[in-house]
Amino acid sequence: xxxxxxxxxxxxxxxxxxxxxxxxxxxxxxxxxxxxxxxxxxxxxxxxxxxxxxxxxxxxxxxxxxxxxxxxxxxxxxxxxxxxxxxxxxxxxxxxxxxxxxxxxxxxxxxxxxxxxxxxxxxxxxxxxxxxxxxxxxxxxxxxxxxxxxxxxxxxxxxxxxxxxxxxxxxxxxxxxxxxxxxxxxxxxxxxxxxxxxxxxxxxxxxxxxxxxxxxxxxxxxxxxxxxxxxxxxxxxxxxxxxxxxxxxxxxxxxxxxxxxxxxxxxxxxxxxxxxxxxxxxxxxxxxxxxxxxxxxxxxxxxxxxxxxxxxxxxxxxxxxxxxxxxxxxxxxxxxxxxxxxxxxxxxxxxxxxxxxxxxxxxxxxxxxxxxxxxxxxxxxxxxxxxxxxxxxxxxxxxxxxxxxxxxxxxxxxxxxxxxxxxxxxxxxxxxxxxxxxxxxxxxxxxxxxxxxxxxxxxxxxxxxxxxxxxxxxxxxxxxxxxxxxxxxxxxxxxxxxxxxxxxxxxxxxxxxxxxxxxxxxxxxxxxxxxxxxxxxxxxxxxxxxxxxxxxxxxxxxxxxxxxxxxxxxxx
Numbered sequence: 001x002x003x004x005x006x007x008x009x010x011x012x013x014x015x016x017x018x019x020x021x022x023x024x025x026x027x028x029x030x031x032x033x034x035x036x037x038x039x040x041x042x043x044x045x046x047x048x049x050x051x052x053x054x055x056x057x058x059x060x061x062x063x064x065x066x067x068x069x070x071x072x073x074x075x076x077x078x079x080x081x082x083x084x085x086x087x088x089x090x091x092x093x094x095x096x097x098x099x100x101x102x103x104x105x106x107x108x109x110x111x112x113x114x115x116x117x118x119x120x121x122x123x124x125x126x127x128x129x130x131x132x133x134x135x136x137x138x139x140x141x142x143x144x145x146x147x148x149x150x151x152x153x154x155x156x157x158x159x160x161x162x163x164x165x166x167x168x169x170x171x172x173x174x175x176x177x178x179x180x181x182x183x184x185x186x187x188x189x190x191x192x193x194x195x196x197x198x199x200x201x202x203x204x205x206x207x208x209x210x211x212x213x214x215x216x217x218x219x220x221x222x223x224x225x226x227x228x229x230x231x232x233x234x235x236x237x238x239x240x241x242x243x244x245x246x247x248x249x250x251x252x253x254x255x256x257x258x259x260x261x262x263x264x265x266x267x268x269x270x271x272x273x274x275x276x277x278x279x280x281x282x283x284x285x286x287x288x289x290x291x292x293x294x295x296x297x298x299x300x301x302x303x304x305x306x307x308x309x310x311x312x313x314x315x316x317x318x319x320x321x322x323x324x325x326x327x328x329x330x331x332x333x334x335x336x337x338x339x340x341x342x343x344x345x346x347x348x349x350x351x352x353x354x355x356x357x358x359x360x361x362x363x364x365x366x367x368x369x370x371x372x373x374x375x376x377x378x379x380x381x382x383x384x385x386x387x388x389x390x391x392x393x394x395x396x397x398x399x400x401x402x403x404x405x406x407x408x409x410x411x412x413x414x415x416x417x418x419x420x421x422x423x424x425x426x427x428x429x430x431x432x433x434x435x436x437x438x439x440x441x442x443x444x445x446x447x448x449x450x451x452x453x454x455x456x457x458x459x460x461x462x463x464x465x466x467x468x469x470x471x472x473x474x475x476x477x478x479x480x481x482x483x484x485x486x487x488x489x490x491x492x493x494x495x496x497x498x499x500x501x502x503x504x505x506x507x508x509x510x511x512x513x514x515x516x517x518x519x520x521x522x523x524x525x526x527x528x529x530x531x532x533x534x535x536x537x538x539x540x541x542x543x544x545x546x547x548x549x550x551x552x553x554x555x556x557x558x559x560x561x562x563x564x565x566x567x568x569x570x571x572x
Contacts, residue, residue, distance in 0.1 A: 002026045004067040005041040006117050008146030008203045010034050015041035018155040025451045033057035033065055037203050038119050042067040047243040053088040060096040064121055068092050069136050070114030073239040104198050111464040124203040132214050133462050134195030134439030141190045147201055153328045163187045165571050173407050175398035177389045178332035181436040182410050186329045195439045215416045216467040218431045220424035224477040229493040236466035237263035240458045248351030249273040252510045253291030255490055256357030258502045260460050273304045276311050282513040309345045311338050313521040324561040326452050331441050334514045334554035339449045347453035354455055358442045359462040362433040363470040365478035366487040373426050381420035385411050396552045399541045426475035531560040537570045538563045
């Protein structure tokens with residue numbers, strides 16, 4: 001894993017500063033390349049080869065230049081398919097070969113997580129690309145003399161005019177629907193390459209000249225074959241085990257992470273697993289350590305090297321501001337300090353590659369909302385997007401000039417319409433979740449917190465291969481007639497293989513009892529009040545009335561913290 005950076009002019013000092021700002025994304029090396037028109041930079045976290053083999057920027061056989069962040073999981077398949085003889089074991093070399101050969105169409109061949117910039121020195125075009133579900137981030141901004149882009153936002157803030165003003169559309173979308181899934185970021189004039197998107201920017205003409213987007217569409221053709229499902233699950237996990245660095249498994253105690261851990265143990269032989277434990281625990285309606293206890297039992301039964309990562313109110317207090325700053329943008333999630341500290345813990349244990357079960361719920365019908373959707377099926381693409389927008393019962397109250405219709409119009413333009421399949425609206429809804437909520441919340445926090453401690457995050461259930469297989473299964477085979485009958489492919493296929501206490505476990509959220517801790521611990525409550533009553537640009541936009549609601553309480557605190565951390569302003 002790495003950081004990539006660039007600007008469409010000769011400016012080594014700027015890119016070197018950008019690299020230094022994000023040094024933790026690549027402690028194994030860094031370098032800058034430039035000609036009179038473009039400057040590209042890279043810092044390296046070596047995973048699949050020795051650092052000397054993966055040095056970037058990479059000069060291709062045709063003399064073009066590549067900076068790349070990611071992994072190609074079908075590496076060996078492509079080497080065999082194109083009869084290519086690599087000089088190294090680094091997949092950057094293979095990607096460079098494919099880009100020289102196919103240009104923008106190279107992304108159709110790779111099953112990967114990636115963000116890359118490829119500069120064609122003959123045409124003077126820059127190709128910017130992000131993987132099919134946005135596991136790796138890539139941001140850009142059009143400035144007076146061209147374009148600037150990179151893996152993180154914070155390194156470009158001083159070079160983009162008005163970037164510390166809050167983008168109203170992004171804020172409204174985040175506050176209303178839980179995730180900002182527009183092209184805009186929360187920082188005015190800074191945008192993101194969308195999941196699955198490949199853009200071509202002409203340096204001489206100072207504009208984007210081409211746009212392509214790859215998404216996995218819901219075909220919903222097949223029924224469920226249990227043996228085939230187990231085979232596909234095993235193969236997708238196996239694809240994700242590339243590398244020579246130490247692995248660590250985020251084991252939540254839920255079905256998806258346990259499935260990945262089960263297959264990883266068979267493949268690797270040994271596996272370190274990590275689970276959060278809450279102290280003090282809370283048992284008011286729910287036991288916040290129930291998942292941790294299930295994870296511990298599974299780890300003991302299957303002989304994993306298990307670690308329990310204790311989370312306390314003191315740690316929330318200690319890492320609250322750092323986690324908001326690291327995340328760069330607020331999300332509708334109260335667990336960010338937990339993710340920050342857990343990644344730090346894994347790093348101290350020598351882990352360099354983390355594994356997680358994210359995407360399983362969205363592919364296989366794991367949430368009760370999919371079951372409930374049967375009672376009110378979307379009738380069209382537009383109707384589906386409207387229902388998606390309203391999936392949060394209590395959105396944060398935000399003083400804004402932008403209303404839901406404005407957000408809906410924007411989302412109908414940015415979310416690919418080919419995700420709609422009128423033969424299976426529920427599968428279509430799941431497909432929308434795969435390119436909206438998952439990258440904007442789950443993958444972004446994994447990348448930001450993992451890379452903060454120089455670790456690569458992988459999600460075996462999010463490969464193109466596995467997603468295509470799952471999207472071909474009709475939703476009738478994913479969710480049953482009863483509310484408890486969710487994620488049927490995994491439950492039925494792994495019955496007798498994984499223990500019943502995992503298979504039959506009701507889905508719960510993996511969360512910190514933060515609401516209770518705020519009430520019970522004075523220091524934590526005082527910290528929250530310090531931000532909520534502080535003098536920042538959001539004091540009149542995110543008001544104290546949000547403090548009365550369970551979830552909006554923490555999200556409003558988060559937004560106020562973020563605004564202060566980045567010295568944000570409102571548009572005049």
